[in-house]
Each structure stands twice: as structure tokens, then as C-alpha cells.
Amino acid sequence: MPQLIKIEGERASTVDDLFTFVADEDAVPAAGDVIVTLARLSSEGDALLSSGRRVGVRLQPSDAVEDLAYDLGALAVIELAFAKFRDGRPYSSARVLRGRLNYQGELRAVGDVLREQALHMVRCGFNAFEPADGSTAEQWLAAAHRYRHVYQRAADDREPVFVERAQIASGLGHNRPDEVGV
Amino acid sequence: MYRYDSLDKEMLTDRSNEFRHQAARRLSGEITEDQFKPLRLMNGLYLQLHAYMLRIAIPFGTLNTKQLRRLAWVAKTYDKGYGHFTTRTNLQLHWIKLRDAPDILDALAEVDLHAIQTSGNCIRNITADPYAGATADEIDDPRVWVEAMRQWSTNHPEYSYLPRKFKIAVTAAEKDRAAIRSYDVGLHLRRTRDGELSFEVMVGGGQGRTPYLAKTIREHLPAGRLLSYLDAVLRVYNRQSRRDNIHKQRIKILVATLGVEEFTRQVEAEWALIEGADIDLPDTELARIRAAFMPCAFDPQPASSPVFEAAKADPEFARFTRRNVHPHKVPGYAIVDISLKVPGETPGDASSEQMDLVADLADAYSQGEVRINYTQNLVLPHVKLADVPAIYAALKPAGLATANMDLITDIIACPGLDYCTLANARAIPVAQSIAKRFADPERAEQIGDLKINISGCINACGHHHLGAIGILGVDKKGEEYYQLSLGGSGGDDAELAKILGPAMSGPAIPDAIETLVETYIVHRKDGERFLDTVRRTGLQPFKEAVYASAD
Numbered sequence: 001m002p003q004l005i006k007i008e009g010e011r012a013s014t015v016d017d018l019f020t021f022v023a024d025e026d027a028v029p030a031a032g033d034v035i036v037t038l039a040r041l042s043s044e045g046d047a048l049l050s051s052g053r054r055v056g057v058r059l060q061p062s063d064a065v066e067d068l069a070y071d072l073g074a075l076a077v078i079e080l081a082f083a084k085f086r087d088g089r090p091y092s093s094a095r096v097l098r099g100r101l102n103y104q105g106e107l108r109a110v111g112d113v114l115r116e117q118a119l120h121m122v123r124c125g126f127n128a129f130e131p132a133d134g135s136t137a138e139q140w141l142a143a144a145h146r147y148r149h150v151y152q153r154a155a156d157d158r159e160p161v162f163v164e165r166a167q168i169a170s171g172l173g174h175n176r177p178d179e180v181g182v
Numbered sequence: 183m184y185r186y187d188s189l190d191k192e193m194l195t196d197r198s199n200e201f202r203h204q205a206a207r208r209l210s211g212e213i214t215e216d217q218f219k220p221l222r223l224m225n226g227l228y229l230q231l232h233a234y235m236l237r238i239a240i241p242f243g244t245l246n247t248k249q250l251r252r253l254a255w256v257a258k259t260y261d262k263g264y265g266h267f268t269t270r271t272n273l274q275l276h277w278i279k280l281r282d283a284p285d286i287l288d289a290l291a292e293v294d295l296h297a298i299q300t301s302g303n304c305i306r307n308i309t310a311d312p313y314a315g316a317t318a319d320e321i322d323d324p325r326v327w328v329e330a331m332r333q334w335s336t337n338h339p340e341y342s343y344l345p346r347k348f349k350i351a352v353t354a355a356e357k358d359r360a361a362i363r364s365y366d367v368g369l370h371l372r373r374t375r376d377g378e379l380s381f382e383v384m385v386g387g388g389q390g391r392t393p394y395l396a397k398t399i400r401e402h403l404p405a406g407r408l409l410s411y412l413d414a415v416l417r418v419y420n421r422q423s424r425r426d427n428i429h430k431q432r433i434k435i436l437v438a439t440l441g442v443e444e445f446t447r448q449v450e451a452e453w454a455l456i457e458g459a460d461i462d463l464p465d466t467e468l469a470r471i472r473a474a475f476m477p478c479a480f481d482p483q484p485a486s487s488p489v490f491e492a493a494k495a496d497p498e499f500a501r502f503t504r505r506n507v508h509p510h511k512v513p514g515y516a517i518v519d520i521s522l523k524v525p526g527e528t529p530g531d532a533s534s535e536q537m538d539l540v541a542d543l544a545d546a547y548s549q550g551e552v553r554i555n556y557t558q559n560l561v562l563p564h565v566k567l568a569d570v571p572a573i574y575a576a577l578k579p580a581g582l583a584t585a586n587m588d589l590i591t592d593i594i595a596c597p598g599l600d601y602c603t604l605a606n607a608r609a610i611p612v613a614q615s616i617a618k619r620f621a622d623p624e625r626a627e628q629i630g631d632l633k634i635n636i637s638g639c640i641n642a643c644g645h646h647h648l649g650a651i652g653i654l655g656v657d658k659k660g661e662e663y664y665q666l667s668l669g670g671s672g673g674d675d676a677e678l679a680k681i682l683g684p685a686m687s688g689p690a691i692p693d694a695i696e697t698l699v700e701t702y703i704v705h706r707k708d709g710e711r712f713l714d715t716v717r718r719t720g721l722q723p724f725k726e727a728v729y730a731s732a733d
Binding site for chain 1: 189192337345460
């Protein structure tokens with residue numbers, strides 16, 4: 001069975017992927033959890049979502065996540081496909097899903113998913129990964145934690161440098177003996 | 183000037199460690215060259231014709247002397263003892279070994295320098311007016327806002343894999359010395375009638391094979407909302423731009439395709455939904471940055487200096503003061519340009535010894551601060567008038583006292599086919615041959631302001647679209663040819679240059695320039711610069727003169 005890396009806070013684990021992806025040209029299996037394309041979700045979504053199994057969707061980089069707004073509560077998982085690791089559209093899709101559409105469920109990165117992009121993916125709100133480079137959960141977690149600081153707020157809960165500075169200045173932050181500010 | 187605090191320094195250390203790790207994975211074959219390429223580019227490392235090139239960021243074009251000396255040391259230790267200052271106020275070292283790169287980045291990080299996002303399809307190092315904080319005509323120090331944007335754009339999780347590179351420039355003075363309309367985003371800071379700081383936001387400028395000047399999408403953006411507004415611009419770009427044709431993926435193409443009204447509508451709609459409070463810097467952080475850019479106190483000086491005036495008895499020094507010395511906001515002080523355009527030398531190159539000397543002079547006379555101008559020259563921003571003669575005397579034997587700012591020999595040129603894999607033709611020898619032809623400083627001054635820009639290929643790193651005379655290297659059946667255009671400018675009177683006629687061979691170029699200059703002198707009216715005459719008469723007289731003499 002294919003496997004997935006899942007990240008929860010500071011922990012990473014490898015789990016079995018219980019879903020089957022169904023391409024548009026294939027028939028939906030009679031039973032079992034499935035992930036379908038946006039096209040199939042639009043045409044067969046009502047029937048699938050009421051068939052007593054878990055249903056997810058896989059979006060391509062050009063698909064608009066806003067199209068999922070009405071189904072978000074019913075979807076068990078959303079996959080955003082990286083056509084090439086250099087195609088950065090899924091990062092924006094993830095930010096809109098998390099920040100604007102308030103999607104709380106599992107958000108998977110699939111396709112050309114590489115360890116060197118783990119930090120950006122985690123920060124944009126992905127919490128499940130199908131690495132194309134054979135990375136282990138530990139390697140993935142380590143890559144996502146290479147930086148002690150971040151400069152901007154994102155979909156994770158890390159506070160940016162300017163907040164850390166303010167906390168240090170007011171004595172609430174880490175107790176640092178070195179110089180603060182400029 | 184701004185100093186990195188412990189948090190900024192830890193970011194640099196982590197970045198350096200990350201790259202060391204990535205380079206090791208590449209060298210062991212764990213990741214492919216295709217996977218490594220964007221990673222090394224985002225750390226400034228290009229593979230060029232003969233070696234790796236490292237492009238080091240000089241944020242807001244400002245260096246302290248410790249940093250400049252470190253650059254000199256790195257150039258001497260890991261390269262051939264010189265560096266090349268670029269039109270984006272970076273420093274390029276052209277003869278680097280990949281295995282040395284992590285050590286170089288460590289050495290740079292020790293003095294708060296880095297190569298982060300100097301290349302790759304991300305938000306690049308952001309540039310500003312080289313006279314920031316020193317010129318009388320600015321309403322705020324633009325570097326405050328550049329630093330705010332540096333933080334926001336560094337390692338941005340959403341915008342590190344954009345369709346193409348993304349460049350931002352800022353000016354806060356009426357005179358645009360940063361060529362902001364040739365940028366993906368150009369920002370012009372002004373005060374509104376009620377005294378509030380506000381940005382005019384221009385989007386979609388760029389050079390390359392499809393040159394555009396940026397168009398205004400917002401006249402008045404409250405300055406404190408800059409970052410969230412940029413976030414909206416970037417999100418629209420990242421989501422809507424084409425990704426199927428590398429030549430059509432800059433934001434200028436998206437703006438041109440959608441039309442500026444529709445693009446603006448999408449940005450405003452996106453901005454209305456963005457949580458600005460999460461993105462815009464709090465006033466306390468802006469105040470902290472602003473405090474860091476306050477110059478040291480200026481000793482009160484008389485508005486004029488007898489030493490300075492007396493030194494003008496030397497006509498060469500007098501010329502230096504006319505071309506390279508500019509008014510400072512504080513009476514009795516001046517801004518001094520240091521030309522890296524010695525006729526016959528490579529435009530923008532400085533040796534390690536020259537860098538060390540400029541650092542010494544900055545320590546002695548300019549509050550320890552040096553600037554890089556996008557015209558590929560250096561600047562001492564805070565100089566007492568009385569000290570200018572001593573500076574001139576020290577610069578002269580080092581080949582740094584050429585009095586040619588904005589003159590015909592102050593040529594902007596890219597590295598061209600001598601270094602670059604993209605180039606069709608060499609740029610440096612063409613620049614050298616023109617500069618040698620006009621090396622007589624008296625004649626150059628009589629010709630007056632005349633910007634020549636040379637690019638070795640259509641990617642336009644030498645900004646040939648923005649030259650009063652633009653020269654573009656093209657490949658004509660395996661031979662290097664050069665196409666002339668006239669009438670461009672990147673300043674307040676920004677316009678794209680127009681092609682003059684068929685391309686010509688490299689050796690024909692100095693004669694053609696000579697003909698253009700003679701034609702200008704025949705047609706010029708009182709006080710007209712070359713650019714003014716070209717714009718008034720049109721290209722016709724110039725075209726006739728150049729191609730008639732070529733027949």
C-alpha cells in the first residue's frame with residue numbers, strides 16, 4: 001500500500017494511504033475511499049459524497065481552489081498536484097484554502113514533491129506529503145525545520161521575526177543576552 | 183546604517199547551512215542538476231561560460247567598510263582579485279568554484295552579506311536611490327521600505343517559485359535615480375497633501391525581448407500598507423501568469439494581456455480579501471528600522487569651503503567637481519561619485535585594492551558608508567566639501583578619479599559574451615572602443631550628458647532600451663553584430679529607445695557613435711542634451727547621417 005508522510009506540529013509519521021486516486025478515464029471502484037479530479041467531483045460529486053465512503057479531490061495547478069468552496073465540509077482530503085516542483089501555483093492554492101476558505105482538513109502535496117521544498121509546503125499549510133524523492137518522515141521534518149526564524153506569517157503558527165523582536169524588547173521573549181534591535 | 187540583529191544573523195547562518203547541505207547533496211548525486219539549479223540560483227550561483235559566477239546582494243546598494251573590505255578579500259581569495267558591480271547594485275565574482283561557494287557564503291555572512299535571492303524565479307534583491315539619506319530632494323529614506331520588503335520577501339513560502347524573476351525598486355526623491363519604471367514593480371514614495379507617506383505603485387515594467395515601462399495601478403497607497411498590497415500583486419501574478427512559455431512569464435506580459443484595468447481590478451479584489459494585519463509591519467518595527475537608517479550626526483560646516491574652492495585651480499579637479507560631486511542635504515557636505523568607467527577598462531569592474539582604498543576613504547571621510555549606483559559606479563554619500571580635494575588626490579593614482587558621470591564614457595555594459603552563456607555578442611570590448619574614442623575628457627564634457635547602454639543579448643542586462651544610445655549585440659550568421667537605438671531613458675523622462683536601422687559590425691560602432699555625436703552637435707539648441715535633441719528632431723537626421731556614411 002502506498003505511504004504518506006504526515007506532519008502534526010513537531011511530529012512526523014509515515015502512514016498507509018487508504019485512498020485510491022481515480023483518473024477521469026477510469027471507473028470509480030464499487031467501494032473504498034477515493035480521490036477524484038475536480039471534473040469528476042463537479043459531475044458526480046453529490047452521488048459520491050452520499051455513497052458512504054470518504055471522498056477527496058485532486059486539483060491541478062491551474063484549478064481554482066475557490067471552486068471547492070461548497071464541498072469543503074464534505075471532503076475528506078484535498079490533494080494539490082505539483083506538475084513540476086518549479087511550478088509554484090499550489091503554494092498559493094494552499095494559502096487560499098487555509099487562510100481564506102478556512103479549510104481545516106488534510107492537505108496533501110502530490111506529484112513532483114521534493115524535500116528541498118518541504119519548508120515552503122509546510123508553511124503554506126500542507127500537512128501530508130507524497131515525496132517523489134523517497135524522503136523519510138524524519139528527513140522531511142528536518143528539512144522543514146532548518147530555519148530558527150521566519151520573516152512572515154503564513155498558514156503555520158510560526159511568529160515572524162518582527163514579533164519575536166517585539167517580544168524580546170518587552171522582556172517576554174527568550175532571554176537573550178546578545179544585542180537586540182540595532 | 184542598518185545592522186542585522188541576532189535574529190537576522192541566525193537567518194543568515196541557517197541559510198548558509200542549508201545551502202552547504204544542498205550543495206553536498208548535489209555533489210553526492212543525491213539530487214539532480216535540474217533539482218539543484220533553482221536552489222543554487224536562489225543563492226546567487228550561476229553556471230557561466232568558464233566557471234561558476236556568484237552574485238552577491240548589496241541590499242539598498244549600501245555597504246559599510248567592513249563589508250566592502252570583506253568583498254575585496256573574497257575576490258582576492260576565491261576569485262581573480264576583482265569584482266564586477268552590476269546594474270542591479272550587486273557584486274558579481276565570475277571565477278568561482280562550486281566547492282568554495284559554501285565557505286564564501288559563510289565568510290560573507292560574518293559581515294551580514296549574502297547572495298540570497300540574487301537570482302532565480304523569486305523576489306530579487308531590492309534596489310533604491312543610491313543617494314538615499316544624503317540627497318536634499320527626498321521626502322523619506324527609501325531604504326526603510328526596502329528593508330521592510332527585504333524581510334517580507336526573504337524565504338517567502340508562497341513566492342519562492344514564481345513564474346519568473348521579480349524585481350522591485352524604490353525611490354523617494356522627485357528625480358528617479360533608480361530607473362523604477364523599468365521594474366516589475368516600481369515604487370515612488372511621496373507625501374499626500376495632508377502629509378501622509380504614500381506610494382505610487384507601478385507594475386509591469388521590464389526589459390528583455392519585450393520591453394515595457396511599468397504602468398501605474400495605484401496613485402496613492404498608504405505607505406504602511408505596502409507589504410499587503412505587494413502580497414496581492416504577487417498572488418495575482420503567481421496564480422494567473424502563464425507557465426507554458428518562459429518568454430511570456432514575466433508580470434509585464436500578464437499586465438499587457440489582461441490590460442492594466444483588469445489587472446488592477448484583480449489586485450484590488452485580492453487585496454480587499456487579504457488579512458493586511460498579518461502582513462503589514464507594525465509601526466514599532468517600522469520605527470526600529472527607521473531609527474537604524476539615521477545617519478551619524480553631521481559636524482556643522484560652513485556652506486562653502488575655501489579649501490575646496492582653491493583646489494579648483496586645477497582644471498582636472500574642477501572637472502571632477504562638475505561631474506562627480508553633487509549637493510548634499512546638509513550644507514557644507516557633498517555626495518561624491520567614484521567612476522568605475524575608466525576609458526579602456528571594463529565598466530563596473532573594481533579590483534580588491536580599489537575596494538580596500540574606497541573603504542579606507544569612506545572610513546576617513548564618509549561616515550564609513552559606501553553606495554553602489556545602478557550605473558555601475560560607487561558613491562561616497564556623506565563627504566565634507568573641505569575633504570573632497572584629499573579624496574580626489576587619493577583616488578587619482580588608483581585610477582578612480584575619472585570625471586565622467588553621465589557622460590559618453592560612463593557606459594553601462596553587461597558582461598556579455600566574454601562571460602555569459604546567454605550572450606550573442608561581446609559587450610565589454612565595444613564599451614572599451616567607444617570610451618577610448620571619446621577619452622579626451624574635455625571633449626566628452628562638451629558633448630555633455632549622454633547615456634550609452636550596451637547589452638550582449640536581448641535579455642538586456644545592459645539596459646540598452648534605456649540608453650540615449652542603446653547598443654544590442656545580435657548574432658548574424660555566427661558573427662557579432664550590433665543594433666543601435668536612440669532616445670531611451672530610465673529616469674523621470676523614461677522612454678524606450680527606438681531602433682535606428684540595420685545592425686553593424688563591432689569595428690564600425692565607434693565611427694557610428696562619432697557620427698551620431700556630430701549630428702547632435704549640428705542640431706542641438708541651447709542647453710539641449712543629446713536625448714532632448716533626438717526626441718525633438720526624431721530619428722531621421724541621425725539615421726541619414728549614420729547610414730549615409732556607412733554606404
